[in-house]
Amino acid sequence: MTTVDVLIAGAGPTGLALGIDLARRGVPALVAERADTLFPGSRGKGIQPRTMEVFDDLGVLDAIRAAGGGYPVGMVWRDGERLGEHHMFDPVEATDDSPCAQPLMVPQWRTQEILYARLAELGGRVAFGREVVSVTQDEEGVTAHFASGEPVRARYAVAADGGRSTVRRALGIGMTGETVDPHPMLVADVRITGLDRDNWHLFPPDGGAGGHLAICPLAGTEDFQLTASFPRGASVDTTPDGVRKVVAARSHLAPEDVTEVRWASDFRARTALADRFRAGRVLLAGDAAHVHPPTGGQGLNTSVQDAYNLGWKLGAVLRDGAPEDLLDTYEEERRPTAADVLGLSTRVLRGETRRGAATLQLGVGYRHSSLARETRPAPGPVRAGDRAPDATVDGTRLFDAFRGPHWTLLALGTQAPAAPVPVVRGPAHPTYGSGLFLVRPDGYVGWAGDTAAAGLADYLARVGLR
Missing domain, CATH: 3.40.30.120 (Glutaredoxin)
Structure with a gap:
């Protein structure tokens, strides 16, 4: 049986960032990913300034900056004509105490590639094709069982395996949430001709049965991210033909202008918060602990900061002799933070507040923590x-x-x-x-x-x- 100090279920941004933090502390860890490869889509594409500070410390900020770019200005279209610009963000200026002030746009797949490369550079490991199906624990550690292959024994385990977390469910931890927008959504990475790469192209509903369409160039790539909403109860066709039909029906583009559909998925915007972030020697992080709507670019960033909060605490307990109850402060600090950010994401979605200083996450703090x-x-x-x-x-x-x-x-x-x-x-x-x-x-x-x-x-x- 393989033995490590920490087993991390999930090689998304959360699991990879945690793996990096543990690796640089000399803590043996294994990241187990159920898929055979890293996630291929652009889904979480916004990197907020606070996360940029985290990435600077983890040694990946230069690569992240080289891979991405700033958010383009929105351009509203109607009947093939440009109606005017739409600024989605309130401007925030950099200051001496906050040198990172503007979010970056980097497709999630590229962020994960960069994190994975850094983890490998530090000697960390990812085991692909290893789906955790159950965990058992005792006073000394955790045993993780997989869909195939031998179990892994660890002193602690971290569930970073997404909103449908198998580990969270195996622990019996509930998740309280709601659908904040009942309209089904399509998200896809596409290649398109006929649109410039200087703008985020917005096609509002025309009063018919269709919903909005947005097509955003992804910096550092040839791709665009496409998002589209649908009426309640509608089924979403994620096939290449389905994606092309949506573009043709809601814009001045023809189906053949979508030259390639590289990845596509459907979702419904919802919020959810795990009832607790710890059960014995297993801790929850990222989407396994909190699920965000896509507005405001908060989900990936909150998840990476979970990892950043947890990494040093695991290192302190496992390497420095800190008392084991230091790990209780992870939930104490991060669960209220996640709840606050979920509320912010929902307000942005409903148009009650704009993307601005609050969404940069530079104001997140822990004054009420027992560690303060x-x-x-x-x-x-x-x-x-x-x-x-x-x-x-x-x-x-x-x-x-x-x-x-x-x-x-x-x-x-x-x-x-x-x-x-x-x-x-x-x-x-x-x-x-x-x-x-x-x-x-x-x-x-x-x-x-x-x-x-x-x-x-x-x-x-x-x-x-x-």
Whole structure:
């Protein structure tokens, strides 16, 4: 029987990002993917600025940027005529503390290729054609059973196997949700002639039985992503002929203008949240824990950040001797975050808010977490639980100092104590104010104080640092 520290079910963005984080920490892990290859479609194509910061730390941001591009401006069409531009995003400017401000568009299949290559570079493993069908666990670990092949024994397992997660169902964890748009949807990756690649082409309903059609060029490829809605109860034909008929019926294009259909699927926009994110030694992440509608580009990003939150905690327990209950803070922090993001996605879908600052996910934080220890009587602009923003302190760029699987202590305008982590010293800074800031490996302030005497040593022991 194969034995690893962590078994990850699912080689989507969540599972691959978690595999990377564990690999760079020296934690033996196996990613088990039921399909024979990586996912082939463009489905989750938006990379939000907070996820870009995560990807910078994981060593893939340059490749992600090279593979994608910015979101094109919408162009509304009617009867073969351009009616005018439609701006889907409220503009947000980059700042010194948030150098990534605009989302990138990268087709999901390309994001996964980049993550997979990085995982392999770090010595991580993906076993394709290995579908987890059940898990059993005891006080020492988890045994995963597969549709074929020998079981795998792990100290912990992570279900990152999608919205229909077999592992979640095997654990008996319920999922509460609703259909937020009853209209069936078609999504497809196509190649088309007759449309420019400078715009996201929008074809509103003409008052007949058809719904909307949107055709978006996918940066870094020759493909377009096509989405179309259908009346309630309608069946969606995902065959190449079916896709061509939709394009011809709802635009000025002819069926033969769709020269290739590379991938197609149907779905209904829904939200769902798992009742809990942990059952013993098995944890849920990504779509296995929360399902998002496609609006606002929140699903993939929330999922990758699940992995980023969980990776350092598994490493701390498995490698640094942190108490096992540190893993309870994963659900404590990520489940409320997922619930908030699900609400945001739904409001965007219903037109109640626009894509803008909230959808960038730079404001996500954990002030109410038990891992957020704010000991200063008069906190400054950055508090325990907040994302640690970028800044330059005495010539050191903080994001450069944070990069890597370690904690960092900032001593700003105060004396730095001896600490078992890298220390950045400097004067008080307008972005942070003054004080001591212990920054977690995932870029959030864990502990903040005026002096180390205010509990820093106890906090370090809590997270496995001595």
